[in-house]
Amino acid sequence: MTATTENLITTKNPNGFALPGITLESRQVLHELLVDNHEKHHIFFNEKQFHNHIPHQLMAAAALGSSPDTLRKIYKLHSAYQRPQMPVKYDINESNLADYVLKEDAYSSYLAFFDKQFKSMTVREIFDKYATIEPIYDGLFGGLYHPLIHFCYGVEFDNKLVMAEGLAMAAIQQQDPGFRVVEIFEMENLQLESKSIPEILDAIRNDQEIQRAVPYSEPMKFKTLGNNDTATKKLLKRTSHWHVAADAQDIDAKFKELFQTVVDLYAASQRHGKPYQLDFFLMHLLTSILFVYVLLPHLSLENQAKVVKVHFVKAAQWFVTRGSPKIDRSVVYAHKSTAPHTENPWFAVWNMSVENMDLHVVKVIRSLSKADELFAQDGDDYYVKAAQMTVETTIVDDPVKHDVWGRNPIGFDEAWK
Known part of the structure; x- marks a missing residue:
């Protein structure tokens, strides 16, 4: 296929993230x-x-x-x-x-x-x-x-x-164990009391029936949870307290709540005084959320609401399998960067990310960059610190031979011993 300027990629999507300067x-x-x-x-x-x-x-x-x-x-x-x-x-x-x-x-x-x-x-x-x-x-x-x-x-x-x-x-794609997408939509018929994502994650974390379904010793937690009918139904019902109406204002608010949550699950699930364990699975919640944002303007309001809801329910499923980690933003704020000094700290982050040959680092950085653009208040360095944690923790000579991502389920105390 011959390349012409008409069929080359565009980097002008307002819901994506790109820097000027691509030649x-x-x-x-x-x-x-x-x-x-x-x-x-x-x-x-x-x-x-x-x-x-x-x-x-x-x-x-x-x-x-x-x-x-x-x-x-x-x-x-x-x-x-x-x-x-x-x-x-x-x-x-x-x-x-x-x-x-x-x-x-x-x-x-x-x-x-x-x-x-x-x-x-x-x-x-x-x-x-x-x-x-x-x-x-x-x-x-x-x-x-x-x-x-x-x-x-x-x-x-x-x-x-x-x-x-x-x-x-x-x-x-082999289907994930557990519920199907249609079951997520059917649960809306219950019209359960509306709750925020933090409230729902707390309820999941404290639900012993769900937690017992995925003990630390179980190596195949995602499959085990999906095959546990009782725990899966309880999880599905817990997540059904989060409603996304087919309304532009509600979709925007719920999407932003979800985006900020997956950033927290990725970055703020660390523990003070311990080497970072950037979780491979929670990382995908973050890299994928940017693409929900990219997709939404192309869909009907009904399908926008459904896509946001499904992403959250699947994220909750992965949350459980990672030990339902607690969130502590102070760990991120306390990060001391070792990146080269630049007037804008993002400049060093972006440069380090494109030089990193790992498959996921640059994807994480784009999601965090978009989060900073959407959510950071003036002077708030939460998202750039999460990005610095990423590029500074994932430096290896050969990412094919050396996996830079944590595989221990970081919500369990045993993972930090």
């Missing part, structure tokens, strides 16, 4: 690498359905001003372990679209179908027609939100190839 050459190189990945690589790089993150890191790094050489370096490092794209196996069309969901060998077939369909469709048309199909909707929020993240990278940067990859991934 035409960087945009051209990014386009070439995204096309190469689209044509050559499967969406999962192993049989465990670990996700191909190449477009994520490339687009995030480009948005913060990465040079063409840095983009090529990222691609070379992370393309080395990808699985090759499979030949198209099934002739997928409108009438049999749902027949191949959850089949991993159907990825290239869904991709070919969506590539063709998306060319003349708007994001809203794509979402309404395809993303709301029940198994695909579940898949969109499954797998630690990866299909949602991937699809919405395409939305943010107006790239239909990446959108098609994301929705094809959602179609074949």
